[in-house]
Amino acid sequence: MHEFSVCRGLIASVLSVAKSRQAMVSKVYVSVGPLSGVEPRLLAAAYPLASANTAAAGSELAIEETSLRVRCETCGAETEATPNKLLCACCGAERTRVISGNELLLLRVELQPTESPSETG
């Protein structure tokens, strides 16, 4: 299970953002594609452990799972694919390029200022 290693990398990036703004992390948005090699459920399970005792402790992880699409280099069609069937759904050609589904990205970080406001409303 390499998701913990991946998650530690994620937390390192998140913390550098939090540190530069001197803030605590409240929510983290990532994008994970079916061909990224990372299992979203395992990434979510690793997150509380990897973020413990950091400025991201207790924050929420929002995982956006992208769809898998390929563009055919032969006929130009853009079609849906599955991880073990990346052929063109239109003409069946083997020469395709993945245009969505490889993602393993930190999209954005929601921060809370460390000095909590006097009124919490």
Add this chain to the structure above:
Amino acid sequence: MCEHCGCSISHVTARKPETVEVLAGLLDANDRTAAHNRAHLDAHHIVAINLMSAPGAGKTSLLEATIDALKDELRIAVIEGDLETDNDARRIRARGVPAIQITTGNACHLDADMVHEALHALPLDAIDLLFIENVGNLICPASFDLGQHRNVVLLSMTEGDDKPAKYPVMFRAAELVILTKADLAPFMTEFDPARAERAVRDLANPAPVLRLSARLGIGLDPWLAWLRRTISEAHRGEAALSGRSAA
């Protein structure tokens, strides 16, 4: 006006929550180290091959046969990745080439930092061809670029011919697939090499699929020819070696 309760008094403004757009790869830190490794290797005119497979597919046996065939022609070195033991590194050293063993403990893959450390323990000026034998695992190693120039994935004939369909991320990263233990083909009638190749093509991967038996030395020539071709491509211009990330 106060933004917290709507009263007309302007409180000392606490900083507001904010959202910061980042858009960075989760493996960027690893990928940066991998790029550094690749630059290091290129500076020494070393071609690095990342060997990946399930445990027991024959990576070390392939290396032993390869070293025997090429040791008068090329200066070879090996980085070995295993959870425990230096058995594989000792097998390689017994063939007379330098081998660095990385024991990963519980980590199921090599990463670029581990390889970087190993590179510093190797005589880089005296190496033409470096094999990185990854931890036996068809899942995790595919996600980590090490700085290699080519990914080679082994599939032994004692495994299922549908492995490429079951582990698409790994087999999509392969730039060469080798069906190993071909001497067992007469006994492994349920393994159809054509079906294995078909499963690789279904991943839109044009990588060559070779068959060999390291134990009997059958089918080694196309593999050795692929290695020589890869090295001469590298020497014609390092840029030709894309060093496609495994991810």
